[in-house]
Amino acid sequence: MSDTHAHSIAFVRETEIPPAPPPAGETGPVKWLRENLFSNAVNSALTIAALLVIYLLLSKTLPWLLNGVWTTSSLAECREVLQGKTGACFSVLTERWNQLLYGFKYPSDQYWRPNLALVLLLFAIAPVLFFDLPRKLLAFTAVYPFLAFWLIWGGTILAPIVALVGFVAGAFVFQTYGKSSFAVGFFGAIAAAFAVWIIGGMLIPDGASDNAMLQAVPSRDLGGFMLNLMLGVTCVSLSLPLGIALALGRQSDMPLIKWICVVFIEFVRGVPLITLLFVASVMLAYFFPPESTVDLFLRVVIMITMFSAAYIAEVIRGGLAALPKGQYEAADSLGLDYPQAMRLIILPQALKISIPGIVNVAVGLFKDTTLVSVISMFDLVGMIRGPILASTEWNGVYWELLGFAALLFFVVCYGISQYSQWLERRLATDHR
Amino acid sequence: MSTLTDPPNEGFRLSMLINDTRYRSLTFQVIAAIVLALCIWYLGNNLIQNLRAAGLNISYTFLGDPAGYDINQRLVEYDSQSSHAKAALVGLLNTLLVAFLACITATVFGVVAGVLRLSNNWLVSKLMAVYVEIFRNIPVLIWIIIIFTIMTAVLPGPRAFRGDNATASMVLDAFAFTNRGIYVPMPWFENGLFASTAMNWLLVLGGFAGSWIAAHQINVWANAKQEATGVRPKTTAMILAAWLVPFLALMLIMGLTWEYPELKGFNFSGGIKVGGPLIALWFALSIYTGAFIAENVRAGIQAVSKGQTEAASALGLRPRRVMNLVVLPQALRVIIPPLISNFLNITKNSSLAIAVGYADITATLGGITLNQTGRAIECVLLLMLFYLTASLTISMVMNVYNASVKLKER
Numbered sequence: 001m002s003d004t005h006a007h008s009i010a011f012v013r014e015t016e017i018p019p020a021p022p023p024a025g026e027t028g029p030v031k032w033l034r035e036n037l038f039s040n041a042v043n044s045a046l047t048i049a050a051l052l053v054i055y056l057l058l059s060k061t062l063p064w065l066l067n068g069v070w071t072t073s074s075l076a077e078c079r080e081v082l083q084g085k086t087g088a089c090f091s092v093l094t095e096r097w098n099q100l101l102y103g104f105k106y107p108s109d110q111y112w113r114p115n116l117a118l119v120l121l122l123f124a125i126a127p128v129l130f131f132d133l134p135r136k137l138l139a140f141t142a143v144y145p146f147l148a149f150w151l152i153w154g155g156t157i158l159a160p161i162v163a164l165v166g167f168v169a170g171a172f173v174f175q176t177y178g179k180s181s182f183a184v185g186f187f188g189a190i191a192a193a194f195a196v197w198i199i200g201g202m203l204i205p206d207g208a209s210d211n212a213m214l215q216a217v218p219s220r221d222l223g224g225f226m227l228n229l230m231l232g233v234t235c236v237s238l239s240l241p242l243g244i245a246l247a248l249g250r251q252s253d254m255p256l257i258k259w260i261c262v263v264f265i266e267f268v269r270g271v272p273l274i275t276l277l278f279v280a281s282v283m284l285a286y287f288f289p290p291e292s293t294v295d296l297f298l299r300v301v302i303m304i305t306m307f308s309a310a311y312i313a314e315v316i317r318g319g320l321a322a323l324p325k326g327q328y329e330a331a332d333s334l335g336l337d338y339p340q341a342m343r344l345i346i347l348p349q350a351l352k353i354s355i356p357g358i359v360n361v362a363v364g365l366f367k368d369t370t371l372v373s374v375i376s377m378f379d380l381v382g383m384i385r386g387p388i389l390a391s392t393e394w395n396g397v398y399w400e401l402l403g404f405a406a407l408l409f410f411v412v413c414y415g416i417s418q419y420s421q422w423l424e425r426r427l428a429t430d431h432r
Numbered sequence: 433m434s435t436l437t438d439p440p441n442e443g444f445r446l447s448m449l450i451n452d453t454r455y456r457s458l459t460f461q462v463i464a465a466i467v468l469a470l471c472i473w474y475l476g477n478n479l480i481q482n483l484r485a486a487g488l489n490i491s492y493t494f495l496g497d498p499a500g501y502d503i504n505q506r507l508v509e510y511d512s513q514s515s516h517a518k519a520a521l522v523g524l525l526n527t528l529l530v531a532f533l534a535c536i537t538a539t540v541f542g543v544v545a546g547v548l549r550l551s552n553n554w555l556v557s558k559l560m561a562v563y564v565e566i567f568r569n570i571p572v573l574i575w576i577i578i579i580f581t582i583m584t585a586v587l588p589g590p591r592a593f594r595g596d597n598a599t600a601s602m603v604l605d606a607f608a609f610t611n612r613g614i615y616v617p618m619p620w621f622e623n624g625l626f627a628s629t630a631m632n633w634l635l636v637l638g639g640f641a642g643s644w645i646a647a648h649q650i651n652v653w654a655n656a657k658q659e660a661t662g663v664r665p666k667t668t669a670m671i672l673a674a675w676l677v678p679f680l681a682l683m684l685i686m687g688l689t690w691e692y693p694e695l696k697g698f699n700f701s702g703g704i705k706v707g708g709p710l711i712a713l714w715f716a717l718s719i720y721t722g723a724f725i726a727e728n729v730r731a732g733i734q735a736v737s738k739g740q741t742e743a744a745s746a747l748g749l750r751p752r753r754v755m756n757l758v759v760l761p762q763a764l765r766v767i768i769p770p771l772i773s774n775f776l777n778i779t780k781n782s783s784l785a786i787a788v789g790y791a792d793i794t795a796t797l798g799g800i801t802l803n804q805t806g807r808a809i810e811c812v813l814l815l816m817l818f819y820l821t822a823s824l825t826i827s828m829v830m831n832v833y834n835a836s837v838k839l840k841e842r
Binding site: 036037039043046047050051053054181183253254255256257260266267269270271272273274275278279282283285286287288289290363367368370371373374381385396398399402405406409410413414417 | 450457460461464465468475478479481482483485548551552553554555556559565566568569570571572573574577578581585780781783784786787794798802808809812815816819820823824
């Protein structure tokens, strides 16, 4: 049989053919292109349109960016150097760098103070943002506000020390009496803090700031991107506790407290921030005692804090509502009273759910700090639109300045939103 | 054998106010009421003292005084002799105008960008991601200023359109893009049925309303027919006719003509002038809020699980009906609530008009009127009242709609 077979077939392959390479259209970049960019006619048209858009954008901006001039001292000189070519005049950034960052009145030999405050801010904020760091670092975070106040405003060191001692006294009273009754500890702490502040305020001599170690800088001399950062950080950190209180108040069983919180939140959320800033600049002064002089920075901080507290309260209310009712009931059945249940059971979970929302509010708030330029404070946008564009040297350098402002805000806000996404992944303890 | 007795009925003790849950909430509320009253009394007292020291009083009579300033962009008759109240009204209408326009365009931008971001075209989805990130992370004030700068510094002046070797020319001979604003053709009626233009346009609007009702009726009729016979009559042509016939008839009867903008001397005349500040504000608000809406739309579409689409296809629905009957109703439920808050944000952000000199209510009532009359408290209170009313109205209307698309559970 096998013999006849061997004769009937002319050739029998004894080895396996090596596999042929896949068709050119089905591998590597070509396949990727076909699947992702040219899968059908509509997709191809979209791709070509997108390429066109990218080309148009790049062909306009790239020469402008690459031909940038960095070293002249006025727009006219820039134009001389460029000789009619397209090119940016980035020298406005180098020449007005300090003004853009610190405003035009901050004493120039004191720039190291805000710089140091910014560096210390990174250290202070790190343990708050990253839970893995040792908890003991939070002690520095607690001291930081007073240190930063002293660094930026200067003047006598006694004022921040008295403020700090007041808080320490309050915390001490709360630790001692808060165990037995939360209300007693809480109100006792407030009373103790105020007592320390009033007594300490009387102890500070009148001319203490005149020949202090750090030269005193009045609030109206603050400006530039520093002002945006200061407003953003201060208002977010102040509005967080206020927002939590408002959210809890809105959930309260006590009708009066509930309605106070509801009216406050809905009122603040219903009006634009600009009108609140108007209140700060032209109206709030009428509500302070006649002889007091509360400076504009503080008034703006009060209004922006109220504004963001209302938004944070709504975010946290969402977090509270998302908790299963069983958590509240379980806390009750363990015999925990309201403050304990909130502190130990409810808030840790509710805040965890609300973190992405709170970060969103923080980003929005930081962007909104540019609005203070409308009430003639010289923040970054105010500096650009005011002193810099109005000067004879730089009249007409719009794109470089606005682009720089946009870039600064983009870097900070994008950074924060990336952090928020990382945190969301980090905190996702449920099983997917 | 021990007997159970009630605990001895103690009298009321003072400590029960804080320790007994029956009285505690009352105690706290009384304390809160006292603190609140003290705060109000303190602030009010300060206010009265300060006002007396400054020789002022709270009064709204200034609203009747002549305003004495001009407003370029206006929807109703106004001149510098009109009252402050009229100026505030002009500003109010301008706010509503820009908010309305921006809500529409922002929704369009947002839906297009959100859908394109989910496209399986890699380049397009990345491009849309870049758009969303760039616009969300830069303050809207900077965008308004940037676009206003484009309007004023990049577009040519009317002068550039003049002469034989003009450097700029009108688009299609009908649209002129100048640094003073954009001029577009104005439609008007040669022999309108009413004397006033506004009435004629109201008539057109009424015609549209009639068309809408007719189209709706056709749909109802078609549904009934389908229920009864199982065959749906073809309605496309009828609905198209219901929309177009009344409109075209009205246009023909009233003699619609277009008035084109023309260069006369140093400026354009004729047509409608849409001022630079309005365009800057409108476009900046739309493209900024569009980025936020894009994210909501994307989240909404992704929230509809793939099984829903597959189940609908398995039932034999065509792709368009899958979209209309299954995916969109579910996605809208997720999209609508954040969309409402985005519309509210547009309305509130339109107050940034003051940065580019668009005469909205913040710029008229809260800006020039406030500075001229020095009536800070009254102006700011009126301003807040307006925004509060607008916000609450929008959120009320949208909540009604939201309730109608909400998931109906047991």
